[in-house]
Amino acid sequence: MSADDWYLTEDVDDFLARAGGFLRSRPGAHVMQLTWAERVRVRGLAALFGVSGRGREVHGTFFRLQDRGLGLSPLTPEQADSLAARLAALGHAVPSVSADERTAVAFAEAWRRHSGVAATPRDLRLRLYRLGTLTPPEPPPAGRARVLGEQDLDQVVFWCGKFARSVGEDVFLDAATWAGSRFADKRYTLWETPDGTPVSVAGANPLIGGQIQVDVVHTPAHLRGRGYAGAVVTEVSRAALAAGAQDVVLFADLSNPTSNALYQRLGYRTLTDWAGYDFDGG
Template identity: 75%
Template sequence: MSSDDWYLTADVDDFLARAGSFLRSRPGLHVMQLTWAERARTFGTDRFGTEAPVFGLLERAGEVCATFYRLPPRALGVSPLTPEQADSLADRLAALGHSVPSVSADHSTATAFAEAWQRHTGATPKLRDTRLRLYRLGTLTPPEPMPAGRGRVLGEQDLDQAMFWCGEFAKAVGEEVSIDADSWADTRFADKRYTLWETLDGTPVSIAGMNPMTGGQIQVDIVYTPAHLRGRSYAGAVTAEVSLAALAAGARDVVLFANLANPTSNALYQRLGYRALTDWAGYDFTSG
């Protein structure tokens, strides 16, 4: 396979016009492709940095069979690739002088690209410690009994509350991001719809967010409960609420990621009806 078989463009509308049907054909496995292409289309690519973005697709017999995106300074994101496809992509990007600080994809694809990138550039890949599992909702089964309280969708008047919870979530998962009124619109948290779980006296105890629908699919992202309030079914309640909201919005598929190092959350999502779709991995590269 020639590396020249990859079609590259900086135009996200061009990319979606060519690859949209392919991405929507397996929305779960293409969740990051769909999400970040839609964010680039909606908000423009300037927000991702001064380096030009690049999108790409691979065609066989007139049909798209693989895609990737690179929105600096974020990781390279790729659809599931065979080792041959990963090698041809690494060859093409290296020949064009593109920088790739990291790659994120399903585990086998990320590993295949990391090995190919090392061959073509001499860069050393390091597997990230955080390993994720991607789940897709089957039949939703809310907790029984539900904890006392209620779910409430956050509105514009709740911006301060949303920023506080997202800041707490970011700190908990090690994301280096500044969240305040000035920076909020440029964070990945700003385009979500949030649901709180409140106790009977109106105290917020857990939050879940969902991304806008893309390709008939909604990703649940984020789910967070403060450490001192865990073990009381609040996370299960708010995840069930936001999952119901996603289905009510017309989503054919609802997906979410869970950290494999947290068996509690993985077990919770499975009890709610989420089923494993694939394992996810990321590699960081140091220059060769």
Template identity: 75%
Template sequence: MRPEDWQLTYDVDDFLARAGDFLRSRPGPHVMQLTWAERVRARGVAAFGAEAAVFGVLEQAGEVRGTFYRLLPRGLGLSPLTPEQAEALAARLAALGHSVPSVSADHATATAFAEAWQRHTGATPARSDTQVRLYGLGTLTPPDPMPAGRSRLLGEEDVAEAVFWCGQFAEAVGEDVTVDAGTWAHTRFADKRYILWETPDGTPVSVAGMNPVIGGQVQVDVVYTPSALRGHGYAGAATTEATRAALAAGAKDVVLFADRSNPTSNALYQRLGYRTLADWALYDLSGPARAVG
């Protein structure tokens, strides 16, 4: 395999025209590829910087075998790749002088690329302490009984409430982002819909967010209950209602990520009918470099 087999483009429409069928053929493992390509398409490349958004397609014998996106400052996102494919991509990006501050993908792919990047650039990879697991919905199994209360879908008139909840979530998980009225439109939270679970008196106690339907799939993203309110089944109720809303919107597949170090949330999602698709890894590639022979 030659590094030149990886074809790069700054045009997201060109990328989706060439790789869209490949990505939609396995929407679960390709969830981040589909999500970020659609965000770039919807918001325009200018929103990410002239050369911040780069996409790539690996074609062999007329068929797409792999893809990537690179968004600065987020880093590189990969479809599942073999070690040989990851090696060729690392060689290609290094030869072109592309900055790759980090890489995220399924564990085997991310690890293969991080090791290859070190070989080609000398950069020392550092694996993130936060490791997540990708789940896909089997058969939804709602909690029985559901906690007392009801769900409420936030509308356009509820932006301030969405900003508040997403700000609380970002702070709780240590996400390096400012979420307020001024920054909202430029965050990853702005293109989602949100469902609140409210107690019988109307007090909101938990939130679950949903990405748009992309490639026939919805990612449930942002599930948060304030620490003082946990243990009452509110997150399970909110996640159930978000999942139902995703299915009602036409999603054939529903996926979500969970922090592998949190046994409570992982057990919850499994009780609701979600099944493991892949373990995910993130490597920081901005570490000190050594000379490459």
């Protein structure tokens, strides 16, 4: 495949006109492409997009937000090589790449060949799950789910801040920075004990391409092991299906066997493993 087979654009509408059908044909595998294209469209963010293929035939895509790394759809080694060749020829500095594991490995190797820049694998490795048949926990813990609204911004900021710190995200959240964060476009649900004490949170992205991603799941360490996370993820998953989602997906940290086992008990099945690489001096 020639490097010229990659069409590049900074126009998200152009990108979606060319690749939207391809992305929606496999929404689970393309969850990050669909999610970030929608955020760029809604928020007016600066981004670069790419489409591999000729005419109406699309084989792969990428996106890159300003000053951030590449997000890739599943690519063959040949497609990854042609993309690396194209970006290197244009003088692009690529700080990192994130994709399904095979694609990430293929691009990291291709980028080294074409740019001479070494890749360092990230410690965080994820598994992408897709919901099969939702299987609620039995018995559920005492309490109830409560959907948070605009009047609950303080609660949302508090819980997302705790989640971000728990997974090592370097972000500062408060009322002033909230709207520009990746957390702002989600719908959040708390699990509360019978006396109204919040003990666990789960968030969900908007319906995009017939799919909803469950994103942000957190229970404070001293409250874990009581079924709260299973209960709130069940409620969020149920709400996603009720909203018309044909697919419900989520990521889990592979180093956390407890959360992976929980999601599988709830009916989530492995879709693919996910990996990231940082490039020295990118």
